[in-house]
Amino acid sequence: MEKIGLIPNPTKEQAIETVKGIIDWLEKRGIEYLVEEESAGLVGEQNKGSSYQEMAVEVDLVIVFGGDGTFLNTARHFAAVEMPILGVNLGGLGFLTDIELSKLGSALEDLIAGKFEIEERMMLEAKVIREGEKINQVVAVNDVVITKGSFSRIIELKTYIEGEYVTTYPADGLIVASPTGSTAYSLSAGGPIVNPKLKSLVVTPICPHTLSSRSIVTAGDEVVEVEVKADHEDIMLTVDGQTGLKLASGDKIKIKHSDLVTKLVKLEDYNFYKILKNRIQFSDF
Structure with missing residues (x-):
């Protein structure tokens, strides 16, 4: 050292x-x-x-x-x-x-x-697609969150996994977390705890306006795609709860594991x- x-x-x-x-x-x-x-x-x-x-x-x-x-x-x-x-x-x-x-x-x-040992943690990569063009790309350690503003009406989040339509969440938002992020915002929203050594994505709706919405845990190499529908412009994408960018109705967000990893020192x-x-x-x- x-x-x-x-x-x-x-x-x-x-x-x-x-x-x-x-x-x-x-x-x-x-x-x-x-x-x-x-x-x-x-x-x-x-x-x-x-x-x-x-x-x-x-x-x-x-x-x-x-x-x-x-x-x-x-x-x-x-x-x-x-x-x-x-x-x-x-x-x-x-x-x-x-x-x-x-x-x-x-x-x-x-x-x-x-x-000590070095423990590698999976990171997330998210691309924002607007009218067929990539307008932004971010990486996250914990989670990527699509959410409405404080005073706005709920948004619809049409969700696909590996190109297969799964469901549309009418909700305040949607969290896509890494296993490391499963003990953060996703946990507060009712998501499962996932061992951080695993490779997976955890998809958890925020305050869904339905009785049947549940979290989904995907395989680590699968792609989650979310299409946002809203009748207002107060929509955000946040990265690890720290940085953010505005979204528009019709935007598509593609989230998958990143080629990058976070290396944690573990005693x-x-x-x-x-x-x-x-x-x-x-x-x-």
Whole structure:
């Protein structure tokens, strides 16, 4: 491990203070580091500031300090180079940032000692087709969501899988999630929990105006196509709940697995079901 990238959430004081401590820890062990440029001044290391592009070619892995939102933003920045990412949880649920602050010291020791594995997570690719032409293309770690505006009427989402018409959802929206994203917005909308090592797409309607709508889990190599129908213009496509673009009635969105993957650093004691139990707090009957 020659050089590590440090990416704290600059809006969280705890993240900034934690990174200051990590810098001392790394310097005592002679390990080089870079700090994301927006946060470098906040931790007093302006000369170590680095853009995502510079980090992509200079560091061996990055450590993210924050919540899953910080992790998702980082993962999309490094998607093209498949940078290994370790997440330290300073947010809420933290399915992606699974290292707790109380265990950070031992986690760093294991990291430097090479006691970790790289777990590849499937990403999504979505293309927006308007009048037969591709107008946009995005990649996502968790999910791609088609949704109406806050004050608009429901929209109709004509859904195909592998070219086969499946159903039309009259709903507030539709979530197409990766297995990693199955514990995010899709779960809140009633979707299933899928082991993140699997390759699949999870299609979940948001507030469907019907008694029969259910989530659908597809094979990982299948394509989901959604045609949007609405009598208003307040329709959005959002990526991981962080970036978005406006859609129009008649647009078609084609969603499939991406050729890119997100690489997560997982320490030796990592277990998805242990994280799931701790985060979801299943009741014992």
